[in-house]
Amino acid sequence: MELNNIIKEIAKNAAKPLHNVSEIGVKAIKEFEIECSLLDDYNYEDIRESKNFKNLFNDLKKIEGPVLYYWEVTSDHSPYEIVERIKKYANSENSKSIPAIKRNYPQTKILYVGKVKKHIWGRFVQHLGFYKVQRTQGLQLFYWAKELCLDLKVTVLEFEPDMINLMDVLEREMAKELKPILGKHR
Template sequence: MKEKIENEIKAAAGRLSNHLKNVQINGSSGYIQYDFKCSELLDWNDNDIRKSPEHKGFFEEVTNFTGPVLYFFEIISTQDSGAVRECMRAYKILEGSKSVPALKKRYNQDSRILYVGKVKRNFYGRVIQHLGYYKVARTQGLQLFYWAREFGLDVRLHAYHFEPEMHDLVSILELKFARDLKPITGKHS
């Protein structure tokens, strides 16, 4: 039995390493960068933001991101990371607030990265959650509509799309990039 399992482990590792080798040679299969001026976010809680005039093109493009995606939100406005965290913390303790990522006790104060994440499919849905337009309050996301709008935060979303074979490996990339980019929110262990 032990030998059979060892052989299966070796075979699985070989298949997984082939997928990583493909990414090493070819990179991701797609990339998009998009800026959100949170002060200009409208209330799309009762309508589909994918049909909004201001964001329709973005959502049409990311609908093609059907496989796993590694993404991060970069702070591009002038607020420092401490002020961003404080604004998010104030929202987090409000009664009825939606779930936001963990605020680390220790963080790199020079970091301009708000959050690093991954999704195995339906990337556009995850973006909607981060914007704050998802109906289920327990579903964690940045909830930018609720706290970053009045704060005037501007963020840039960077998203890297991968082939479906990377489904099980995108989590490893998320951990690597979270360690390197040092986001000011989110658990990455």
């Protein structure tokens, strides 16, 4: 088969899932409320089994993926206040890896936009701050948002499995639209 025809076939197959999403939308949309003041130290206890978060994780485990998600601040905290608290945490001695803070962060309520191919519940463990590997990037909410009493809403958009390899494109475009405070989306 000629190289040009191979490229055409690959592009046609890649376009089908995007066309389906443009026609019918996402598979499902779920929203979750997170009160960071309820975060206890779950580094030595499984947060998925805790009384405050068990229902959340049971719901998250039902989402197969791939997934695009974004965290939105619902409490009355300014981006400045949030960024200052994150910087303080990031400069602390035992901080875990966090998403990049934009130099000129936008005045927005959108904290972060992300994606995952499957197991969104595992990504939540990381974002809440309880993944054991310090280099794994996440919001690390327990370490800075708990004492701030930050309230968040997480919107999870689940896609059909054939979209798995196209999530990078959607994440980048969603971040351009929502302009989150954290994360590189180039």
